[in-house]
Amino acid sequence: MRTLTAQDIDDLAVGAWILGTGGGGDPSLNLLSVHAGLDAGTRFDLIEPAELDDDAQVAVVSTMGAPMVMAERLQDTRDVARAVEVMADYLGRGFDAVMATEIGGSNSLQPFAAALHLGLPIVDADAMGRAYPEAQMTSFAVGDLQPWPLSLVDPRGVESVVSHVPTWKWMERASRALTIELGSMAATCKAPRSGREVKEWSVHGSVTLSISLGEVVRRAKVEHRDPVAAVCDAHRGRVLLRAKLVDVNRRTTGGFLRGVARLQGLDDDTGRSATLEFQNEWSVARVAEPGDPPGGEGRVVVTVPHLICLLDLVSGEAVGTETARYGQRVALVAFEAPELFTTPRALEFVGPRAFGHDLDVVNPFGGDSQ
Amino acid sequence: MSRRIGIDVGGTNTDAAVVEMGGDRPVVVAAHKTPTTLDVLSGVTAALAEVPTDGVEVVVIGTTQFTNAVVQRRSLNKVGFIRLGYPAGTSLRPLVGWPTDLASVIDGGHHLVTGGLDYDGRDFMPLDEAAVTEAARRFADRGIDAIVITGSFSPIDARQEERAAELVLAAHPSARLTLSHRLGRLGLLERENAAALNASLVELAATVVSAFSAVVRAAGLGGNTRLFLSQNDGTLLSLDDAAAYPVLTFASGPTNSMRGAALLGGVSDGIVVDVGGTTADFGALVTGYPRQANAAVDVGGVRTLFRLPDLESIGLGGGSRLRKGASGITIGPDSVGQALLTEALAFGGLEATLTDAALASGRLTIPDIPPPALPPDLDPDAILTVAARMIGDGADRMKLASGNVPLVAVGGGAYAVPDVLDGFDPIVRPEHASVANAVGAALAEVSGEVDQVFHDLGRDGAIEAATALAIERVEAAGAARGSAEVTDVEDLPLAYVPGDARRVRVRVIGRLA
Numbered sequence: 001m002r003t004l005t006a007q008d009i010d011d012l013a014v015g016a017w018i019l020g021t022g023g024g025g026d027p028s029l030n031l032l033s034v035h036a037g038l039d040a041g042t043r044f045d046l047i048e049p050a051e052l053d054d055d056a057q058v059a060v061v062s063t064m065g066a067p068m069v070m071a072e073r074l075q076d077t078r079d080v081a082r083a084v085e086v087m088a089d090y091l092g093r094g095f096d097a098v099m100a101t102e103i104g105g106s107n108s109l110q111p112f113a114a115a116l117h118l119g120l121p122i123v124d125a126d127a128m129g130r131a132y133p134e135a136q137m138t139s140f141a142v143g144d145l146q147p148w149p150l151s152l153v154d155p156r157g158v159e160s161v162v163s164h165v166p167t168w169k170w171m172e173r174a175s176r177a178l179t180i181e182l183g184s185m186a187a188t189c190k191a192p193r194s195g196r197e198v199k200e201w202s203v204h205g206s207v208t209l210s211i212s213l214g215e216v217v218r219r220a221k222v223e224h225r226d227p228v229a230a231v232c233d234a235h236r237g238r239v240l241l242r243a244k245l246v247d248v249n250r251r252t253t254g255g256f257l258r259g260v261a262r263l264q265g266l267d268d269d270t271g272r273s274a275t276l277e278f279q280n281e282w283s284v285a286r287v288a289e290p291g292d293p294p295g296g297e298g299r300v301v302v303t304v305p306h307l308i309c310l311l312d313l314v315s316g317e318a319v320g321t322e323t324a325r326y327g328q329r330v331a332l333v334a335f336e337a338p339e340l341f342t343t344p345r346a347l348e349f350v351g352p353r354a355f356g357h358d359l360d361v362v363n364p365f366g367g368d369s370q
Numbered sequence: 371m372s373r374r375i376g377i378d379v380g381g382t383n384t385d386a387a388v389v390e391m392g393g394d395r396p397v398v399v400a401a402h403k404t405p406t407t408l409d410v411l412s413g414v415t416a417a418l419a420e421v422p423t424d425g426v427e428v429v430v431i432g433t434t435q436f437t438n439a440v441v442q443r444r445s446l447n448k449v450g451f452i453r454l455g456y457p458a459g460t461s462l463r464p465l466v467g468w469p470t471d472l473a474s475v476i477d478g479g480h481h482l483v484t485g486g487l488d489y490d491g492r493d494f495m496p497l498d499e500a501a502v503t504e505a506a507r508r509f510a511d512r513g514i515d516a517i518v519i520t521g522s523f524s525p526i527d528a529r530q531e532e533r534a535a536e537l538v539l540a541a542h543p544s545a546r547l548t549l550s551h552r553l554g555r556l557g558l559l560e561r562e563n564a565a566a567l568n569a570s571l572v573e574l575a576a577t578v579v580s581a582f583s584a585v586v587r588a589a590g591l592g593g594n595t596r597l598f599l600s601q602n603d604g605t606l607l608s609l610d611d612a613a614a615y616p617v618l619t620f621a622s623g624p625t626n627s628m629r630g631a632a633l634l635g636g637v638s639d640g641i642v643v644d645v646g647g648t649t650a651d652f653g654a655l656v657t658g659y660p661r662q663a664n665a666a667v668d669v670g671g672v673r674t675l676f677r678l679p680d681l682e683s684i685g686l687g688g689g690s691r692l693r694k695g696a697s698g699i700t701i702g703p704d705s706v707g708q709a710l711l712t713e714a715l716a717f718g719g720l721e722a723t724l725t726d727a728a729l730a731s732g733r734l735t736i737p738d739i740p741p742p743a744l745p746p747d748l749d750p751d752a753i754l755t756v757a758a759r760m761i762g763d764g765a766d767r768m769k770l771a772s773g774n775v776p777l778v779a780v781g782g783g784a785y786a787v788p789d790v791l792d793g794f795d796p797i798v799r800p801e802h803a804s805v806a807n808a809v810g811a812a813l814a815e816v817s818g819e820v821d822q823v824f825h826d827l828g829r830d831g832a833i834e835a836a837t838a839l840a841i842e843r844v845e846a847a848g849a850a851r852g853s854a855e856v857t858d859v860e861d862l863p864l865a866y867v868p869g870d871a872r873r874v875r876v877r878v879i880g881r882l883a
Contacts, residue, residue, distance in 0.1 A: 029559065033461045069489050071557045072522050074459035113461075155458040156495065183488035246772060327767040 001051065001121065004044040004211075009034055009112065011214030014317060016108035018213050018231070019206070021307050022321040023257075023280035024105015024131030025067045033077050034109055037116035044112060045121040047097060049204050052195030057093060058123060059084045060193055061110045062101035064135065064152075064175060065185030067322070070106070073185055079153050080110050081117035083189040086151040090161050091192065099123035099198065101138060101190055103206040104131025104281075110187075122207065129203035129338045130307050132350060133256055133280040135175060136168035139338075140193065142346040143201035147171045151189045154182045168349075203338045209235070217316040227316025228331040238364055240301055241274050241287060241332040242266050242313065248324050256280055261310075261324055263332060274298065274332055278321045282308035283355045285332060303362045305342065305350040307335040336365045372427040373399065376600075376812025377417055378626050378805075379410055379433040386417035387808035388426065396633050396813055401805040410435055410578075411585050418589040428882065429586050432600040432622040432811040435578060436571050440670040443471060447516050448478035449569040450509040452538070453562065454485030454497060454521035454530050464518075464562060469671040476570040478514040481505035485530050486522035491823055491871060493530075494522055502534045506541035516569040517545050520562040524551035526862075526873050527823045546572045546614070551821075553617065553676070560675035567672060568617035575616035579609050596848075602678055604629040604659050604810065605817035605879060608847065620669065621678040623807065626814075628653045628660045628679065630806030631778045633813055635798040640776035641765045644806075645783030647689040648705040650761060652682045654768045655778075657857055659879075661768075684764045686757060688783035689714070692722040694747040699756050715742040724786060727753040734785045758788040766793055780806050816882055818844030818854070821875040828870065833859060836874040849880025 004012075013027040038044075052058065061080055063070070088094050098111045098118070103126040111122045127138035141147065147168045151161050152175060160178060165171045171191075179186045193202075216234045220227035231237055243263035250259040258279050265272035271290035275297065276282050285308050288298030302308055310319040313329040341350055342361070352359040378385045384406045388399040402420040407413035410433065439445045451464040464480040465473045483505065484498035509517055517538060521530040528551040535547050548569040554561035579599075586597050601607040601618040604625045612619065624644075631642045638658040644651045654661040660679035667678050685703020689710040693700045706713040706721050713719035715726045716739050728734035730741045731750035744750060765777055777794035779787040780803035789797055802809065820840040824832035841854045858877040 029462065032467050032559075036461060036466060066489070068556055071559075072489070073455065073486075073494070074462045074522075074558055076458055077461040157457075183490075183494065244766075326770050329767075 002046045004046055006035065006038050008211050009038070009044070011211045011218060012108060012207065013214065014217055015210030015213030016103055016105060017318045018309055018311065019103050019108075019129070019210055019307065020105035020131040020281070020318060020320065021309055022278055022282040022318070023133065024102065024107065025070065026320070027106040027109055029070065029074065030106050030109035030113065033075070034112045034116065037077065037112075042116050044115055046124050046207055047121045049123060049125050049199045049202060052097060052123065052198055054194065054196040056096040056195035058193045058195065058198050059087060059095040059098045059114065059120070060101050060127065060190040061098060061114050061188065062107045062190065063110055063185065063187050064179045069183060069185040073183070075113075075185070075187070076155055077113035077116050079155050079187040080113040082159070083151050083153040083187040084114050084118060086153060086159050086161065087149070087189040087192060090149060090151060095120060095192070096195075097121045097123050099202070100126040101135070102126060102128045102131055103203070103210055104128060107131075108207075108210060123198060123202075124207045125198060125202040125204050126206045127202055129206055129341065131281050135172040137350050137354070139201050139203055139340050140191070140197070141168040141349055142340060142343070143197070145191070145193070145197055145201060147191055150175055150191060152178050153187045158182060201340070203340070220316055228311050228313060228333065231311065231316060232333060235335065237333045237335045239331050239333055240285065240364065241272060242269050243274060243330060243332060245324055245326055245328045245330055247326065250321075257321060259321070261321075263330065266329065276308065276310070276332070277357070279355050280321065282310070282321065284352060284357055284359065285334075300359060300362045302334040302364045303352045303357070303359055304355060305337040305346065305361070306363055307337060309333045309335065334364045336363065373425045374428040374430065374812040375418070375421065375423065375426050376626070376808040376810065377414055377429065377431045378623065378807035378811050379406055379414065379431065379435065380623055380807065381434060382406060384413040384417050385805045385808040386421050387802075387805045387812055388421045389809055389812040395636055396809055398802045398805065398809060401802065401808065403805070411581055414582070414585050415589065418585070423589060423591055426591060427594060428596050428598070429591065430598045430600050430606065430811045430814050431582055432626045432807065433578070433619060434623055436574070436616045437620050437669070439571060439574055440472070440567055443475055445574040446475050446570040447573040448514050449476045449566050450478040450514040450517045451480035451562070451566070452502060452505050452517060452519045452534060453480065453482050454519070454534060455494065455558070456482040456484045458486070458494070458522070459558070462559060464566065466559070467673065468563070472670060472672065476566065478509070478512070478516070481508075485534075487524070487527055487530065489523060489526070491523070491527045497530045497533060499533070499537055502537045503541045506538040506545065509545070510542035515544050515546050516548070516572050518548045518550065518562065518565040518569045520550040520558060520565060522558055523556070524549070525555050525561070525821065548572075548615070552615065555675055557675050560673055563672050564617060564674040564676055567669065567674065568615055571616040572614070575613045579613045583609065598814070600626055600811045600814045602676065603662065603817060604814060606814045606848070606882065617676070620676060622811070624651065624653065624681055625660050625679050626807040626810035627780070628655060628810065629658070629813065630808070630810030631780045631800060631803065632658050634800035634802055634806055634809060635778040637776045637778050637798055640778060641768050641794065642778045642780065643761060643765055643787060644781040645761075645779070645786055646687045646781050647710060647783065648685070648687045648707050649683045650686045650764060650783070650786075652764045652768045653679050654770070659857070680768070682764060682767055684760055686724070686760050686786070688723065688725045688786075690724045692724065692727060692748050692753060699748065699753055701753065701757055701760065715744070722748055724753070724757060724783065728785050754786070754788070757786045758791065761787055762791050762793065765791070769793070816844055816847050816849040816880050817877060818847055818849070818880070819875070819877045821873070823871055823873050825871050827872070829861060829872065832872045832874050833861060833876065836876040837878070840876045840878045844878050844880045848882055850883035854878040854880035
C-alpha cells in the first residue's frame with residue numbers, strides 16, 4: 001500500500017491525459033475537486049491488486065457523458081460516491097476498495113472522487129489501460145465476466161440500477177440511453193468485481209504508470225530535457241514521427257467525434273508524413289515515406305489496441321482529438337497494449353475492426369499479429 | 371471621415387495618434403509617445419497636449435489599467451456570487467483554484483441556488499426564485515454591491531440569469547451585476563471566473579471612466595467629441611459599457627497593435643509579427659481583426675475563457691542574447707531588455723545581441739553607430755538565418771492552412787524578419803508601425819452581437835432574425851445606418867427541445883456614424 005501525495009495526483013492527471021490517447025476528457029476539473037478534498041485532510045491509499053482478498057468486493061466507477069456537459073454542470077464528487085452507495089444498497093453488501101474503469105483522461109480521477117467520501121482504498125488497476133470510446137471495450141468484457149448490474153446517479157436524485165442485460169454491448173446501450181436522457185452526464189458504478197476477478201482480468205499498475213508518466217514529463221521540463229524522449233525511455237514508447245499538424249478534419253456521428261488528422265514530418269523526418277484516424281481516441285496511424293508513390297495513404301504503422309499518442313514536442317503533454325489544430329508541433333508516439341488486450345477474443349472488442357477499420361492489428365513493437 | 375485621436379496606454383509608453391482616412395489607408399496626421407505615468411491620467415493629458423486636436427470628433431482610449439489592477443491585486447472590490455445550478459457542482463465552488471491572495475481580496479461570499487439548464491436548453495432545475503431574493507438581501511445587508519450571476523448553460527439560453535438579475539435588483543437596488551453569459555462561452559467555471567474578474571473591477575471602472583471624460587474635456591475637446599474605450603476584439607466600447615464590463619478592455623493593447631498593423635499595411639487577412647526587445651509576438655488577422663483564441667486563457671493566475679486574440683510569443687527580440695553552443699547558434703530567450711542601449715556591443719556594452727548581428731551584417735543601420743565586431747564564432751549572417759527560421763516557424767504556427775499568406779512586420783526588431791520567407795508573401799513593412807497601437811485604437815469600429823435561441827423559424831429564418839437584431843444593436847451603439855457587415859455566423863440546432871429550437875450567434879461590425 002502506498003499513500004498518495006498531492007504531487008502524485010497532479011502527475012497522475014498529466015499521465016492519464018497521455019494514456020487518454022487523444023480522448024478520455026481533460027482531467028483538470030476533476031483534479032480541482034480532488035485537490036479541494038485533499039486540502040480538507042483526506043488520505044488516498046493505493047493498493048495493488050495482489051493485496052485484495054479473492055472474495056473482496058471492488059467498486060468500478062466512471063462518469064459517462066459529454067465533456068461539454070461536464071464542463072458546464074461541474075460534477076459533484078458526492079455523485080460518484082452515491083453511485084457506489086446505490087450499488088452497495090442494491091447488493092446488500094459494502095465495498096472493500098474502488099477502481100477506475102478507464103485510466104485514460106478524466107475518468108482516472110473518479111475513484112478519488114468516490115474515496116473522498118467513502119474512505120475506500122484505490123486499486124492500482126483499471127479495465128482499459130488507456131481510454132476507449134465505448135463502455136464494453138474493457139478487460140472485464142474480454143474476460144467474459146458478468147456485465148450486470150450497473151448503478152447510475154444524477155445529482156437531481158435520479159438513481160437507477162440496470163439489473164440485467166444479455167451482453168456487454170447491451171449494457172453500453174442501456175446505460176448510454178439513460179445518460180443522454182439525464183442531460184448527457186451521469187456517475188456510474190459498473191458491475192462489481194471480486195478481488196479474484198480484479199487480479200485476473202484488470203490492467204495492473206495503471207495508476208502508478210500514469211503517475212510515473214506525469215512525473216517524467218514534469219522532471220524533463222524542469223531539467224530542460226526532451227520530454228518526448230524521456231517518456232519513451234521511461235516507458236518503452238516509440239517515436240514514429242516528429243511532425244507538424246497540418247490538417248484536422250472532424251465530424252460528429254453517432255455520438256462520437258470521428259475524423260482524420262494529417263502530420264508533416266519535421267527535422268530528421270522531413271519528407272515523411274502521417275495520417276491518423278480517430279473515434280474519440282486515435283485508432284489507426286499510417287506513415288508515408290519520401291520514396292512512396294504520390295497520393296498513396298502510406299503504410300499502417302500502428303493500430304488499436306496499441307496506444308497511439310500525440311505529445312507536444314515542447315511540453316510533452318498530450319494533444320487531444322478535440323483540441324488538435326493546425327501548426328502544433330507533435331511527436332507521434334506508440335506504446336504497446338497490455339497483453340490481455342492482444343488475444344483474438346480481445347481484438348473482437350478493441351481491435352481495428354471494432355472501430356470499423358478493415359485492417360489487421362499492427363504492433364510497432366513486433367509482438368502479436370492476427 | 372473626420373479626424374480621430376487614438377490613445378494607447380501601455381505598460382511603458384502612452385502613445386497618441388491623430389488619424390484621418392485617405393482612400394483605403396489611414397493617414398497619420400500626428401503622433402506622439404510619452405512615458406506612461408503612475409496615475410495614467412497625466413500621461414494621457416501629456417500625450418493630448420502634444421498633438422493637434424482641431425476637428426477631432428472621436429477619441430478612443432485603449433488602456434491596460436484594468437489588467438494591471440488584477441495582476442497587482444489593487445483597487446479591487448469585493449464580489450458576491452450567485453450560481454444557478456444546484457444541486458450540481460457543490461465540490462467546485464466559486465473561486466476554486468484561484469491564487470489565494472487574489473481570492474481573499476475579492477471573496478464576498480457565495481450562494482449556490484437551485485436552477486440551471488441542460489445542454490438542450492431545458493431546465494436542469496427550475497429556478498428557485500425565493501433563494502435568489504434571499505441571497506440578494508444578504509449581500510445588501512453586508513454592503514456587497516458587485517454581484518456575479520452564473521447559470522449552467524447560460525450561453526445557450528440566458529433566461530435564468532436574466533430572471534435572477536431582475537430579482538436581485540428588486541431586493542438590492544444598488545447592486546451592480548455581471549451576468550456570465552455576457553462574458554464567455556461554455557465552461558461554467560471559466561465563465562464564472564471571467565465574470566468575477568469583471569465584477570471586482572466595477573468600482574475602479576466607474577472612477578476611471580469619469581476621469582477619462584474629464585481629461586478629454588480638459589484638453590479642450592468640445593462637447594461634440596465622443597469618447598470611447600477600445601475593447602478586446604478591436605471595436606468600440608461606450609463609456610456606459612466600459613463601466614459595466616471593464617474586463618472587455620483586458621487585451622485591447624495587443625488587439626490595437628494588430629488592428630493598426632492591418633490598417634497601416636493594407637492587409638486584412640494574414641499574419642502579424644511584432645518584434646520587440648525581448649519577444650516576437652504573432653497573431654492572425656481575419657477580415658482586418660485579430661483571430662480570437664479558442665482555449666482557456668490565464669489572466670493574473672485565473673483560468674478564464676475570454677474572447678482574447680490568439681497570440682503566440684517566442685523569446686526573440688532586438689535585445690536577445692546570442693550564444694554558440696554544441697548544437698549551433700542560439701538566440702535568446704533571455705534578453706538585455708531595456709538595457710539594450712548600454713549593454714549591447716554596438717553601444718559599448720559587453721553583450722552580443724540580435725541588434726549587434728543585424729548591424730554587423732548590414733541588415734540594420736543606425737546613424738552614428740558603426741557595425742560592431744562580433745566574437746569569431748558568431749557569424750552575423752548565420753545568426754540572421756536562425757532568427758528568420760524562428761520567425762518563420764512562429765508565424766507558421768498561426769496559420770490555419772498551408773499556402774502563402776501576407777505577413778505584416780512591425781516593432782523595433784522588425785529588421786529580423788527577412789524579405790523572403792517560405793509560406794509568406796508579401797512581407798509588408800508599414801510606415802508609422804511604432805504607433806500602430808494608437809492607430810488601431812483610433813480607427814476602431816462598432817460591433818454588435820446576438821447570441822440567443824430562436825424557435826420555429828427554420829435555419830435560414832433564425833439566422834435572418836438574428837442578423838436583423840444584431841444590426842439593430844450595432845446601429846443603436848453608434849454605427850452608421852447601412853454600414854453593418856456580418857463577420858461571424860454560427861448556428862447550433864438544439865435537439866430534444868419541443869419544436870425547432872436553434873441557438874444562433876451573429877456578429878456584425880459597422881462604421882461609426
